[in-house]
Amino acid sequence: MKKKFWLAVALTATAIGAHAQANDTMAKVKSAGKVVMGTRESSAPLAYTLGNNQYTGYHVELCQRILKSVFPGTPVEYVAVTSANRIPLVQNGTVDIECGSTTNNEARQKDVAFALTTFVTEVRTAVKTDSAIKSVADLNGKTVATTTGTTSVALLRKNKRAQGIQFKEVYGKDHADSFLLLESGRADAFVMDDNILAGLIASSANPKNFHIVGETLNVEPIAIMIRKDDPKFKKAVDDYIRGAMKDGEIKILYDKWFMKPIPPKNVAVNLPMGKILTELMKNPNDKPAEAFNNQQ
Amino acid sequence: MALDWQIFCQDTIDRTAVQGCFGSGGPKGTQTYLDWLLQAWGQTVLVSALSLVVALVIGAIIGTIRTLPDSPWLARLGNWWVELFRNIPLLVQIFLWYHVVPVLFPAFAGMPKLALVVAGLGLFTSARIAEQVRAGIQALPRGQRYAGMALGFTTPQYYRYVLLPMAFRIIIPPLTSEAMNIFKNSSVAFAVSITELTFYAQQVGEETAHGIEVYMAVTALYIVSAFAINRIMAFIEKRARVPGFVAQTGGGH
Numbered sequence: 001m002k003k004k005f006w007l008a009v010a011l012t013a014t015a016i017g018a019h020a021q022a023n024d025t026m027a028k029v030k031s032a033g034k035v036v037m038g039t040r041e042s043s044a045p046l047a048y049t050l051g052n053n054q055y056t057g058y059h060v061e062l063c064q065r066i067l068k069s070v071f072p073g074t075p076v077e078y079v080a081v082t083s084a085n086r087i088p089l090v091q092n093g094t095v096d097i098e099c100g101s102t103t104n105n106e107a108r109q110k111d112v113a114f115a116l117t118t119f120v121t122e123v124r125t126a127v128k129t130d131s132a133i134k135s136v137a138d139l140n141g142k143t144v145a146t147t148t149g150t151t152s153v154a155l156l157r158k159n160k161r162a163q164g165i166q167f168k169e170v171y172g173k174d175h176a177d178s179f180l181l182l183e184s185g186r187a188d189a190f191v192m193d194d195n196i197l198a199g200l201i202a203s204s205a206n207p208k209n210f211h212i213v214g215e216t217l218n219v220e221p222i223a224i225m226i227r228k229d230d231p232k233f234k235k236a237v238d239d240y241i242r243g244a245m246k247d248g249e250i251k252i253l254y255d256k257w258f259m260k261p262i263p264p265k266n267v268a269v270n271l272p273m274g275k276i277l278t279e280l281m282k283n284p285n286d287k288p289a290e291a292f293n294n295q296q
Numbered sequence: 297m298a299l300d301w302q303i304f305c306q307d308t309i310d311r312t313a314v315q316g317c318f319g320s321g322g323p324k325g326t327q328t329y330l331d332w333l334l335q336a337w338g339q340t341v342l343v344s345a346l347s348l349v350v351a352l353v354i355g356a357i358i359g360t361i362r363t364l365p366d367s368p369w370l371a372r373l374g375n376w377w378v379e380l381f382r383n384i385p386l387l388v389q390i391f392l393w394y395h396v397v398p399v400l401f402p403a404f405a406g407m408p409k410l411a412l413v414v415a416g417l418g419l420f421t422s423a424r425i426a427e428q429v430r431a432g433i434q435a436l437p438r439g440q441r442y443a444g445m446a447l448g449f450t451t452p453q454y455y456r457y458v459l460l461p462m463a464f465r466i467i468i469p470p471l472t473s474e475a476m477n478i479f480k481n482s483s484v485a486f487a488v489s490i491t492e493l494t495f496y497a498q499q500v501g502e503e504t505a506h507g508i509e510v511y512m513a514v515t516a517l518y519i520v521s522a523f524a525i526n527r528i529m530a531f532i533e534k535r536a537r538v539p540g541f542v543a544q545t546g547g548g549h
Binding site: 083084087088107108110111148149150151153154157158161170171172173180181184186 | 308309395398399409486487489491495498499501502503504505507
């Protein structure tokens, strides 16, 4: 009992310590002389690696522009994060700004803050082109892949219970791994954000062999993630995004990453901007996913 | 930052608290994070227990043939086995079993992933156990082997009745470590989509945003499991002890 108590004390102390020292990102970056961007290795075209510690993508480029304007002349350090560790790394100050493919939802808002929504994804299903699966109902009795530590895992459970369909889940440790499960035939379908699916398909060996089918399971606002309770930094980031939405910079970035050929294969993702995001460009907000899905 | 243990009583879908902490189960019923935690623990125990059986059986055989006096090729085979399986990192071996073996040998493609993980973890550990079995046999005075031969035992007989009973008693302490290691190493199974404790920690930590509580619970279950193995082995060690049989330390000659 006593041991448990001291363990709890030690954990609490570290948590509070990390919280207290890292709440003013502007001051932290000034004193450290660098700003750390957390990004993803295989969330193309939002954020992905080209190898050699080179990161690129829609959100990475947007963040590079934001940081250049907020911290002119400050070197940017890149840290690869995963679905599972991104929130702790932002909380404990390892990462100052996370530019990947993070859904803004109510549960996460308790731990971190989100900038204005800069991308909207719809959770859908990728299958092989020769597959008979056309909708969620067709998944009955099939094996469905998704990635550990993402909201899609809970979403699958919800659909399973609501529609009374039975399917086996397999979990990849990251998106590339989940796609490998689909490619190698270990899974019949891969349920994930449509942009990630489109990006993975575009960069696969044979993009023609896969396509995205079925209804939208969920709408998720994707945003840049920063530390909670840091109004100064949040305002700086939001102001830049608001300006970029007004003067069309975001539209240009979107076209560059979603409509035109992108590295490494110079294949286009071909995902035109949806209705929801077009609307958000006119009236930016940072509402969580729950607000989007209750409207429908 | 207060620890909130109530999250384990919540339903895994609508996140409402469930009375009594256990869900009603069934495809349409409720399931709490506690239910899921116990399920994940079951997967960890299953993977570890099956791997331990594989490791003990194959490890004992490989370790024994490495000490056979008149079968140099069998001994060489045993040596290769040990070097092959202990020179490749465990995680790489698991990936080889999961992604590469089914492509090279289509017969494996239909095998459940659990069997592939058990093969990976079991064979990796079998190499380590084989090394301990060999050490145990070679730790015995050479006279034991000769005594068995002098009594007219065949090679299998003197292994069965003279060498192995003593060798296994000697190696119970390192075998205990190995059995506990298998429990902890089973965490690599999460990389190939076994829904065991480490997978649970990653997924539920993310879903509930209460990673600290989730990791504490998972850590506690790992400790409980490994310690249970430790107690079982200690019991076996005590029951199998033969007074004055295995070399006593400090005995004067």
